[in-house]
Amino acid sequence: xxxxxxxxxxxxxxxxxxxxxxxxxxxxxxxxxxxxxxxxxxxxxxxxxxxxxxxxxxxxxxxxxxxxxxxxxxxxxxxxxxxxxxxxxxxxxxxxxxxxxxxxxxxxxxxxxxxxxxxxxxxxxxxxxxxxxxxxxxxxxxxxxxxxxxxxxxxxxxxxxxxxxxxxxxxxxxxxxxxxxxxxxxxxxxxxxxxxxxxxxxxxxxxxxxxxxxxxxxxxxxxxxxxxxxxxxxxxxxxxxxxxxxxxxxxxxxxxxxxxxxxxxxxxxxxxxxxxxxxxxxxxxxxxxxxxxxxxxxxxxxxxxxxxxxxxxxxxxxxxxxxxxxxxxxxxxxxxx
Amino acid sequence: xxxxxxxxxxxxxxxxxxxxxxxxxxxxxxxxxxxxxxxxxxxxxxxxxxxxxxxxxxxxxxxxxxxxxxxxxxxxxxxxxxxxxxxxxxxxxxxxxxxxxxxxxxxxxxxxxxxxxxxxxxxxxxxxxxxxxxxxxxxxxxxxxxxxxxxxxxxxxxxxxxxxxxxxxxxxxxxxxxxxxxxxxxxxxxxxxxxxxxxxxxxxxxxxxxxxxxxxxxxxxxxxxxxxxxxxxxxxxxxxxxxxxxxxxxxxxxxxxxxxxxxxxxxxxxxxxxxxxxxxxxxxxxxxxxxxxxxxx
Numbered sequence: 001x002x003x004x005x006x007x008x009x010x011x012x013x014x015x016x017x018x019x020x021x022x023x024x025x026x027x028x029x030x031x032x033x034x035x036x037x038x039x040x041x042x043x044x045x046x047x048x049x050x051x052x053x054x055x056x057x058x059x060x061x062x063x064x065x066x067x068x069x070x071x072x073x074x075x076x077x078x079x080x081x082x083x084x085x086x087x088x089x090x091x092x093x094x095x096x097x098x099x100x101x102x103x104x105x106x107x108x109x110x111x112x113x114x115x116x117x118x119x120x121x122x123x124x125x126x127x128x129x130x131x132x133x134x135x136x137x138x139x140x141x142x143x144x145x146x147x148x149x150x151x152x153x154x155x156x157x158x159x160x161x162x163x164x165x166x167x168x169x170x171x172x173x174x175x176x177x178x179x180x181x182x183x184x185x186x187x188x189x190x191x192x193x194x195x196x197x198x199x200x201x202x203x204x205x206x207x208x209x210x211x212x213x214x215x216x217x218x219x220x221x222x223x224x225x226x227x228x229x230x231x232x233x234x235x236x237x238x239x240x241x242x243x244x245x246x247x248x249x250x251x252x253x254x255x256x257x258x259x260x261x262x263x264x265x266x267x268x269x270x271x272x273x274x275x276x277x278x279x280x281x282x283x284x285x286x287x288x289x290x291x292x293x294x295x296x297x298x299x300x301x302x303x304x305x306x307x308x309x310x311x312x313x314x315x316x317x318x319x320x321x322x323x324x325x326x327x328x329x330x331x332x333x334x335x336x337x
Numbered sequence: 338x339x340x341x342x343x344x345x346x347x348x349x350x351x352x353x354x355x356x357x358x359x360x361x362x363x364x365x366x367x368x369x370x371x372x373x374x375x376x377x378x379x380x381x382x383x384x385x386x387x388x389x390x391x392x393x394x395x396x397x398x399x400x401x402x403x404x405x406x407x408x409x410x411x412x413x414x415x416x417x418x419x420x421x422x423x424x425x426x427x428x429x430x431x432x433x434x435x436x437x438x439x440x441x442x443x444x445x446x447x448x449x450x451x452x453x454x455x456x457x458x459x460x461x462x463x464x465x466x467x468x469x470x471x472x473x474x475x476x477x478x479x480x481x482x483x484x485x486x487x488x489x490x491x492x493x494x495x496x497x498x499x500x501x502x503x504x505x506x507x508x509x510x511x512x513x514x515x516x517x518x519x520x521x522x523x524x525x526x527x528x529x530x531x532x533x534x535x536x537x538x539x540x541x542x543x544x545x546x547x548x549x550x551x552x553x554x555x556x557x558x559x560x561x562x563x564x565x566x567x568x569x570x571x572x573x574x575x576x577x578x579x580x581x582x583x584x585x586x587x588x589x590x591x592x593x594x595x596x597x598x599x600x601x602x603x604x605x606x607x608x609x610x611x612x613x614x615x616x617x618x619x620x621x622x623x624x625x626x627x628x629x630x631x632x633x634x
Contacts, residue, residue, distance in 0.1 A: 018537060018538055019451065022451075023447055025539075026443045026444060026446055026451070027443070027447040029439075030440050030443070031444070031469075034469065034472055034506070034509065037506040038506060040483075041480050041484065041487070042479060045482050048482055048483070124360055124363050124364060125364070129357070131364075136620070138368050138372065139371065140616055140617065140620060140624075141617075144563055144612050144616045146605075147567060148569050148587050148588045149584075149609050152602075153377070154374075157374065157377070163391055166377060169392075205374070210627070213627060214627055217627070259474075262474040265476055266476055268569070269569040269570070273591070286476075287476065287478040287570070291570065294485065295481075295485075303481060303482055304479075306478075307478045307481065314474070314476055
């Protein structure tokens with residue numbers, strides 16, 4: 001392997017041997033950690049997903065235990081019966097279907113809301129005004145909040161009792177002022193339609209600032225002469241935004257949307273704290289379902305199978321997104337001239 | 338400095354008044370959206386239970402009489418619990434931050450300065466870097482079962498070491514990514530002249546490169562710390578008593594005590610405020626790290 005190495009431009013003659021060693025020293029710790037704690041569990045859980053493993057051993061292991069055979073059974077998943085049953089079970093699992101749907105809703109609408117509002121706010125913050133740095137600092141605050149804490153705060157606001165929640169109070173007063181007799185109360189967490197909306201809003205509150213700050217950094221990197229030239233050509237603000245800002249921001253936009261999308265696939269804390277997955281399983285996310293199958297029910301095999309479904313969804317999402325994104329970026333690059 | 342002020346004046350004087358008004362209206366509105374929940378947490382934490390349920394009460398001393406009881410409870414009768422969980426969060430976050438920074442800086446430096454070629458896979462530096470960052474985006478749910486089994490087998494459930502190892506694993510990809518980006522922007526001349534003077538690679542890395550890359554290291558440290566401090570799923574899964582962290586404690590308030598909003602609010606602020614203060618002090622590093630990851634990426 002070392003014979004194929006291209007010459008190292010920074011290593012002199014004296015450094016060659018040292019460098020050959022040092023380059024391994026530098027990279028190895030990270031690679032070893034990832035191989036041991038990421039790649040190995042990844043492959044292992046694929047194996048587990050094809051077994052009937054449960055907490056405290058599989059049916060085979062329990063049987064063996066009852067018969068007094070302890071050797072070679074139940075050790076870290078070895079000695080379990082191989083089966084495709086978990087994957088068959090996936091097909092008929094209604095709760096799985098609804099958690100997949102919920103997760104897709106969180107990802108799709110979450111990313112869309114956060115991107116559009118983030119883009120709008122970044123456009124506003126890109127204008128010079130007094131106190132802009134302060135605003136940027138304020139924007140960092142929600143991002144740094146523990147999602148669990150943000151979820152509890154959200155729960156206070158989406159309480160539909162106007163005596164407790166300032167939001168419910170506000171909605172009631174406004175709707176009264178607009179002519180509704182009793183005032184509107186929204187059953188945020190008890191209604192299957194509203195509950196996901198509340199969760200989306202909490203996640204958006206936390207992460208719109210992230211979108212905003214990154215898009216703002218992207219906008220500030222656009223040189224002024226481009227705008228100048230467009231203005232000289234007589235373009236108005238809206239045209240400049242649509243024809244120049246948005247296309248130039250496309251690559252960054254793709255990146256932040258991908259990052260946020262992949263993050264929302266992982267959503268669990270906000271759901272646990274606000275609704276616990278309910279009402280019914282209207283807000284349950286895939287990660288929460290997997291967690292419950294593994295920890296509450298102890299179905300290790302089945303939980304791993306569902307986790308692989310999630311992984312496949314994530315990979316499909318990322319692949320399609322990157323493929324479409326590249327085409328878009330290429331298209332807009334040639335179209336902008 | 339003066340030039341910047343001039344541009345600012347020129348630009349803003351060109352803007353019609355209504356646009357400025359709209360601009361400030363939007364900015365103030367959004368700042369309100371961001372800040373009001375924090376205000377609400379702060380006021381709720383000093384309300385009597387009756388003021389929480391018979392409200393909503395907005396302004397202390399006007400709508401309600403603030404009381405310090407819940408904070409006193411948190412640092413009084415609940416002191417041991419508060420301290421323990423806070424310490425758990427602190428230890429696991431700091432421990433994993435140190436490890437992530439060290440391992441991330443080393444790998445980032447390697448990927449920036451050496452040429453790697455993994456013959457069997459046909460991977461060069463870019464492929465390796467991409468592989469490393471892609472680990473960051475694997476759904477953590479896939480690790481639930483293997484980690485449970487591993488941690489039980491090695492007796493690491495409910496230990497600091499267990500949490501630190503897990504969080505380090507999650508933080509390394511991002512750390513490597515940011516540090517590689519940072520080192521790429523750092524000229525090699527200084528290291529080279531140090532090496533001409535007889536320093537080894539390692540010495541050049543420790544004495545020349547690391548001091549110069551303090552901003553990158555700080556950015557990585559902040560991100561690692563915030564991630565570990567805020568993490569919920571693995572903290573919930575891998576702890577059951579001794580090593581429970583703040584997020585798990587907060588999330589569990591629901592079950593153990595019923596919903597005592599006033600106490601939860603105090604606890605939440607306890608978990609959130611230190612991180613936010615740290616973040617605000619180090620704001621420029623955060624922005625830099627964010628943009629290094631995404632804008633160039």
